[in-house]
Amino acid sequence: MDGTVKRTCAVNGTKVLPDSRHGTEGITASSTTLLSPPDDVTVNPTVNAPQSEKDKLDISPPPLQKREKNIWIVVRAFTPAWFTVNMGTGIVSILLHNLPYNGAWLYWISVIFFVLNLTLFILFTFISALRYLIYPGLFMTMIRHSAVPLLLGAFPIALSTIVEMIVLVCVPAWGPWTVTLAWTLWWIDAAISIIICYWIPFVIMHTHDIKLATLSATWLLPIAAPIVASAIGAVVAEALENEQHALWTLITSYFLWGTAMPLSLTCLVIFYQRLSMHNLPPPEAIVSMFLPVAPLGQGGYAIMQLGKVAAEVFPKTGTLGKMGTHSGEILYVIGWIVGFIMWANGLAWISFALASISRREFPFNIGWWGFTFPLGVWAGATIAIGQEMPSRFFNVLGTIASVIVTLLWIMVAIGTIRKIVDGKIFLAPDFEQWKKKKTQVTEAA
Numbered sequence: 252m253d254g255t256v257k258r259t260c261a262v263n264g265t266k267v268l269p270d271s272r273h274g275t276e277g278i279t280a281s282s283t284t285l286l287s288p289p290d291d292v293t294v295n296p297t298v299n300a301p302q303s304e305k306d307k308l309d310i311s312p313p314p315l316q317k318r319e320k321n322i323w324i325v326v327r328a329f330t331p332a333w334f335t336v337n338m339g340t341g342i343v344s345i346l347l348h349n350l351p352y353n354g355a356w357l358y359w360i361s362v363i364f365f366v367l368n369l370t371l372f373i374l375f376t377f378i379s380a381l382r383y384l385i386y387p388g389l390f391m392t393m394i395r396h397s398a399v400p401l402l403l404g405a406f407p408i409a410l411s412t413i414v415e416m417i418v419l420v421c422v423p424a425w426g427p428w429t430v431t432l433a434w435t436l437w438w439i440d441a442a443i444s445i446i447i448c449y450w451i452p453f454v455i456m457h458t459h460d461i462k463l464a465t466l467s468a469t470w471l472l473p474i475a476a477p478i479v480a481s482a483i484g485a486v487v488a489e490a491l492e493n494e495q496h497a498l499w500t501l502i503t504s505y506f507l508w509g510t511a512m513p514l515s516l517t518c519l520v521i522f523y524q525r526l527s528m529h530n531l532p533p534p535e536a537i538v539s540m541f542l543p544v545a546p547l548g549q550g551g552y553a554i555m556q557l558g559k560v561a562a563e564v565f566p567k568t569g570t571l572g573k574m575g576t577h578s579g580e581i582l583y584v585i586g587w588i589v590g591f592i593m594w595a596n597g598l599a600w601i602s603f604a605l606a607s608i609s610r611r612e613f614p615f616n617i618g619w620w621g622f623t624f625p626l627g628v629w630a631g632a633t634i635a636i637g638q639e640m641p642s643r644f645f646n647v648l649g650t651i652a653s654v655i656v657t658l659l660w661i662m663v664a665i666g667t668i669r670k671i672v673d674g675k676i677f678l679a680p681d682f683e684q685w686k687k688k689k690t691q692v693t694e695a696a
Contacts, residue, residue, distance in 0.1 A: 327386065328677035329378045330393075334405035335620035336667070337375065340368040341412020342627030343660045346653040348419050349634055351646035365416040372409055392685040397459045399681045400451045404472030407444040408624070411476075411483045414440060418490050430490050434500070437480070437487045441507060444476035448511055463521075464529040468542035470518050475546045477511035479628075480504070482553035485560050498568045501560055508553050515546035519600075526603075534613040540604035541625045544597045548629030551593035555635050558586025587639060594632045601629065615666045617676055622663060627656045 344364035347357050383390040394400050414436045421429040451473040455461065484504030491497040522543060532539055558579075565571060565579035574581065630652035637645030670676035 324677060326378055326382050327682050328679040329382050330399055330679050330681065331402040331405055332617050333375050334409045335617065337368055337372050337409030338405055338412065339620045339623030339660055339663065340364055340371065341409060342624050343657055344368055344416055345412060346627055346630055346656060349631065350650055350653055351634060351637060352650055362420055365420060369413055372413060386685065389682065389685045392688065393681040394454055395458050396681045396684060397455065397461070398467065398469065400454065401469040401472050403447050403451055404476045407440050407447060407476040408479045410436065410440045411479045415483050415486050418486050422490055433487055434491065437484060441480045441484065441503060444480040444507065447473045448477050463525050466522060466525045467536060468522055468539040471515055471542050471546055474511050474514045474518060475549065477507040478515065478546050478550045478553060481507035482549055482556055485553065485556035488564065489560050494564065494567050497564050498570060501557065501564055504557055508550065508557065512546070512550050515550065519543050531607050534611055535616060536618065537608055537611060537613045538618045538621045540607045541621050543600040544604065544625035544629050547593045547597035547600065548625065548632045551590035551597065552628060552632040552635050554586040555590035558583035590632065591636060594636060597629045615670065619663045619666060622659045623656055626652065626659065630656055
């Protein structure tokens, strides 16, 4: 069996760490991040192998049309990774709305993306709920998996993009009740973000013996969720008419930023060490090199937006009153400086990511949505910097970056549709683990 594992890992381009408690499962999960198998694999380890060995090695599912044509195929393989589609779609709608060089036609395109994102979010949430209701115990199995629960961070991030577009589009069109809707959804989103940020990393620390060589950038997803919520909180606070409501939303947003941003910087240091000591991620997970850009880009935008709103709200509410009317202005200046530094750091990680993907081929999988959101929030931070500076450079750069993100979204969306048609994108290691445990319980009974 050891030879079987080694041959399988050789095909996938991963290394076997015999001292890891969870063996190759952690390596596969963290490197592929629920991604589909490479399309360009030419080595067939099942040649000249007994039938029993072939059954063990042939773990990739056949095309959807060659299996049972049933909606349950999609349901049981519907992991939280699919909410990264919402992350990418949502950030495109926000960028198209906030472009420095805008027009009515771009506004309506952003509305189309918003409606599409909302529709997909409702559909994905329904399928996810159906998945865990139909298969009892699958949710806890997913939570205890070494890689899948990290992707739960995509859910509140996806919801955050919807909340921001409600403020940007629905509030001007439909009035005060949509402000209340956005505010309510934001509180729900903030609560979910904090729970995921605190709970999921601890569960994995407690349950698995993760080795540095197998560490994935997806560890940033649950930690980035409160950072995104803090940025959206500033947007919501700016729309609130009640000054006390705006103040408490602002204070909570500072808390969200403060609790998650240092954690994400800690993860970035560890991930940098992993890259320097154990080489780049395998081809299936190379796109994850873009994930470190997300907390830096969104964190920079968040602290700038929070300072901007604090400059308006703090003097009106008498917050930090001993500083007089300058209390909010101080936070505004500090926020802009910190945000600019984080934006510059994000540019460094973008250069690392571009250099990484230019040096090796990588197959298409659901992880390609990792292109869109990190680059999108960095583009959003670029636009925010340009709004505060008497220079066209950042406006032009933000526009170019936004166009690139939109083109990437089109490319990834087409690839996703193709993979949905042939069924190769529907993989769920947590379901296989749940199915194995259920079989063992049945046999024991």
